[in-house]
Amino acid sequence: AQSVTQPDIHITVSEGASLELRCNYSYGATPYLFWYVQSPGQGLQLLLKYFSGDTLVQGIKGFEAEFKRSQSSFNLRKPSVHWSDAAEYFCAVAGTTSGTYKYIFGTGTRLKVLA
């Protein structure tokens, strides 16, 4: 069965520090992978996506993610975190079951940024 695991429920970093959020997926074929950010009371905003090609994907707000097939991972990184990055981050895989291309989300990682 398809699944997404985000091992870290909460992460706290200092402003200006680097960040890595972990995501592991389970999917039988080549996955379509996404990272979304959700601020309190807001909808989901797409940070970046991976469909094929270069395994290092650049996104908005200075985020990047690397697809590693051998590790079934798609970790999100940012070299220098800003206070405005505090939010909840969701990794998702788009997979087909019964012909429906649905998204399967992880449980999210809540990021806290210390001034």
Next chain:
Amino acid sequence: GAGVSQSPRYKVAKRGQDVALRCDPISGHVSLFWYQQALGQGPEFLTYFQNEAQLDKSGLPSDRFFAERPEGSVSTLKIQRTQQEDSAVYLCASSLVGGASGSYNEQFFGPGTRLTVL
């Protein structure tokens, strides 16, 4: 910009009441999805429409949940006899096409409707 819109943004219902949540997808988007996001969880798939056809309702948690998209654009998610466990944010998403064709499967999400059942 013409993104996905949802209404109401917040809904408070007494246990046992019926509620209707509306989704206006991006114009021209064929596919429409509903997700349920419980507190502290990631969104979970409820149902999928391709135009007016409901092709997958495998995620609907009970027969109290019903969704429709009669003209292939606006969709309504209805919950009958609401229970406290129905409290969640209900997200709607649309995509240009369905199927398995690469980038066209990107889903665009609305802001959600937060349902609180007392």
